[in-house]
Amino acid sequence: MKKQLLPILALLSIPTVHASEVNLQALQACTFVENDFNRLLCYDNTMAGKSLSKPTTSQTLTPPANSAAPAVAAATGTVAAGEQIVKTKNEDFGLEHKEVSKDNDDEISAVVTNVEEAPYGELIITLDNGQQWRQVGSDRLRLTNNDTVVIERGMFNSFLLKKAGQNRSIRVKRTN
Numbered sequence: 001m002k003k004q005l006l007p008i009l010a011l012l013s014i015p016t017v018h019a020s021e022v023n024l025q026a027l028q029a030c031t032f033v034e035n036d037f038n039r040l041l042c043y044d045n046t047m048a049g050k051s052l053s054k055p056t057t058s059q060t061l062t063p064p065a066n067s068a069a070p071a072v073a074a075a076t077g078t079v080a081a082g083e084q085i086v087k088t089k090n091e092d093f094g095l096e097h098k099e100v101s102k103d104n105d106d107e108i109s110a111v112v113t114n115v116e117e118a119p120y121g122e123l124i125i126t127l128d129n130g131q132q133w134r135q136v137g138s139d140r141l142r143l144t145n146n147d148t149v150v151i152e153r154g155m156f157n158s159f160l161l162k163k164a165g166q167n168r169s170i171r172v173k174r175t176n
Contacts, residue, residue: 022047094131094151094159094174107152109164115143125149125161125172133161133172141170 023046030042093108110127118124122135125143133151141163143149148164151172162169 091129094133107150109148109150112143112145112147112149114145123170124175130176131174132176133159134175135161136171136173139170141168 026046027043030039030046033039033042093105108129110129110131112125113128114126116124116126118134121138123141123143124135125133127133127149136158141161143163149161150164151159151161154160154171159172159174160169161172
């Protein structure tokens with residue numbers, strides 16, 4: 001029995017001896033790869049003992065986190081993205097996209113230019129700033145042209161539209 005156990009223990013100890021040879025710096029470098037697929041490939045290659053001779057453009061490795069290079073790279077990337085998308089806060093209100101910054105105001109005020117009724121009775125409201133909002137739900141609110149409305153951000157990225165000076169509101173979503 002003991003003679004059969006010895007070869008099995010020897011075989012089981014081989015992976016643990018090999019695992020101690022993993023290059024920890026290479027694993028830390030893999031955390032800086034932004035593309036998910038390339039990051040996984042980096043981890044797989046590091047664990048398999050393969051070294052990366054030269055990283056691809058999407059697989060650029062940066063120094064460890066204690067240096068300032070990653071922060072500088074992140075800041076320049078943010079500036080480049082900001083230059084591509086130039087919009088004012090009011091134009092983006094209600095459009096929940098990744099490009100929209102989260103520091104927008106929590107409400108806007110505008111004048112109604114047109115009110116239409118959809119086939120199921122929902123209101124389609126066009127504002128003087130060019131935005132169009134559609135009612136979500138079956139609540140009722142009387143709106144006419146030239147009414148001043150306030151649209152405020154609700155919970156879970158919802159929006160509430162109400163007449164200025166009133167408390168009654170309807171849930172809306174932006175359509176354009």
